[in-house]
Amino acid sequence: MxxxxxxxxxxxxxxxxxxxxxxxxxxxxxxxxxxxxxxxxxxxxxxxxxxxxxxxSRQALLEEVFRDEVERLRRRAGELAGGDPRTGLVTWLEELTTAAANTRGLPASLAAGADVDAPDGDTCHDIVREATVVLVSRALAVAAVRPEVSPDDLLTLVEAVSRVTEGDPLTAHRLLRLVLDGICP
Amino acid sequence: MxxxxxxxxxxxxxxxxxxxxxxxxxxxxxxxxxxxxxxxxxxxxxxxxxxxxxxxSRQALLEEVFRDEVERLRRRAGELAGGDPRTGLVTWLEELTTAAANTRGLPASLAAGADVDAPDGDTCHDIVREATVVLVSRALAVAAVRPEVSPDDLLTLVEAVSRVTEGDPLTAHRLLRLVLDGICP
DNA sequence: TACGATATGGGGGCCCACTCCGTTTGTCAA
DNA sequence: TTGACAAACGGAGTGGGCCCCCATATCGTA
Structure with missing residues (x-):
């Protein structure tokens, strides 16, 4: 299209x-x-x-609806990839959560893009995924995150959180913080 | 009904x-x-x-469909409330995730029950919530979890995870582990 | 201006949730 | 056993959504 x-x-x-x-x-x-x-x-x-x-399909329409916002996120990830790996990743996840919580339909669209996708690797999901891969790699390289953390798992978590808290950024961020810090002291 | x-x-x-x-x-x-x-x-x-x-409503039907399974979970929570608070809570979250990942429709039903609810506090969501409240309280009392952890946030997280991983218990548990342990070492 | 390719949209088919109303069925008293 | 009435039933109807077919209209160009 x-x-x-x-x-x-x-x-x-x-x-x-x-x-x-x-x-x-x-x-x-x-x-x-x-x-x-x-x-x-x-x-x-x-x-x-x-x-x-x-x-x-509905998904094809949503892809175009959210394209601009996702491009903005991509550029932001580029900036963050120039700084400290640990805060870069955390900031990325926070801003991604903010965008997802404030943009109705975006979480659902990103999640749907993960399942049945055009193979051209140019969907909104793919763009966000690529950015996450880069930032996670940098964080892994300096041992800023546990070695078993995968970009896809992180993305799935952010998508999960922002889907169930759609339109409620406060709860979304509280949950994200829980995920980043873990449950136990 | x-x-x-x-x-x-x-x-x-x-x-x-x-x-x-x-x-x-x-x-x-x-x-x-x-x-x-x-x-x-x-x-x-x-x-x-x-x-x-x-x-x-559809939700009313689902409530009856899942009633037995939820009652089983309630009894299990009762057992776990007799042991170590920390492993009790962790085991509870794991078994809840297992049930949700293996029971199609259950995560959606629990999440829906959290929104518009009969005020009688007897829905499947309410039962699971009550069990979680008890186990979280016990864990908080011995400082086995961070003080800012709330039962509702935990439930929302488990629901979020099991919704996006419906039918994929392996991924569900990997994500739960991530949540329990946190991202950073 | 006239033509051919391109694009349009009303209407139909199919499925769904939900409701109305005439009919059937279970129950209980005589 | 039977009769009568409340309780429950089911099919048909309404309104909506998705998606597609094909007769029609529009755009760009020679």
Missing amino acids: ANPKAGPQRSDWQRNHERLVATAAALVARDGAQVSLEEIAREAGVGSATLHRHFA | ANPKAGPQRSDWQRNHERLVATAAALVARDGAQVSLEEIAREAGVGSATLHRHFA
């Missing part, structure tokens, strides 16, 4: 595509990742067939 | 009730908590109106 390799699309195609993504962003922010696709199409002023022609 | 205070129900009512719960248990185990209620009714050989007359 919106594939640049596909060559120039007709102007109405582009216009509808943008309207759909913008409308979806608004409705997902209001109602979560499960909004009715019909409602998105209605609100965007297009037929439901058009929506399905532009996006093969 | 199945309220003993409601007096004797007709025999066909009881028969259909049991068939519905049994069928629901089988289909939820096979397909998860989101099975079609229509299918449950069909499979049980009753009209869909009957299902809705017996259970006001």
Whole structure:
């Protein structure tokens, strides 16, 4: 979708595509990742067939909705990869949790991206995963985290926490702190 | 539903009730908590109106489906409350995670029970919560866990972990271990 | 301006949750 | 045993969601 390799699309195609993504962003922010696709199409002023022609699945639509936010996170990870490995990783997990807790539908979308994915490694999940891999590697290299910690496990944990605390950043961060510090003194 | 205070129900009512719960248990185990209620009714050989007359909501049906398993957990918590507070709590969390990871639909049902609840404090969620409160209190009393650990946070974490790892006990336990031990050495 | 490729959208098929209402069934008293 | 009534049932109906087909409209270009 919106594939640049596909060559120039007709102007109405582009216009509808943008309207759909913008409308979806608004409705997902209001109602979560499960909004009715019909409602998105209605609100965007297009037929439901058009929506399905532009996006093969709900997940494909969500990928475009969250692309910008995820790119922002990617850049942030780049910055953090220049500093102290330990605080870099912790800060990354905290900011990722913040973004996930404040962005309705993002946790569900990231988690869904982990299961059935385009193999091109360019989904939102893949981007976040790659950033996490880098930061975890750096932390492991200086023994700032336990050796058995894997990036995927960490991601799964953050996704799990932000899914059940969607829209409640305070609880999300309390739980994250618990995970980082462990239960026992 | 199945309220003993409601007096004797007709025999066909009881028969259909049991068939519905049994069928629901089988289909939820096979397909998860989101099975079609229509299918449950069909499979049980009753009209869909009957299902809705017996259970006001999907959650009400799930509560009965998981009641036995949750009662078993409650008894187990009672045993664990007699031993060492620290291993008691850890064992409890591990067995709770095992049950949640192996019982399709249970994590979703427990989590849903935390939100909109009958005020009678007798839902599956309430039972598990009460058990957790007791075990956490005992652990706190001997400083076996950090003082800021709350039973609700722990429960939310276990629910979060078992929801995203439904049907994958290995990952569930790896994540739980991460939570118990913390990330940093 | 006229044409062909591209894109559209209404409407249909299918499934789901939930409700209405005429019919059946269980129970209990006579 | 029978009759009557409350209790319970089930099928059909409503409204919604997802997804697709195909007749129609629109865009870009020669």
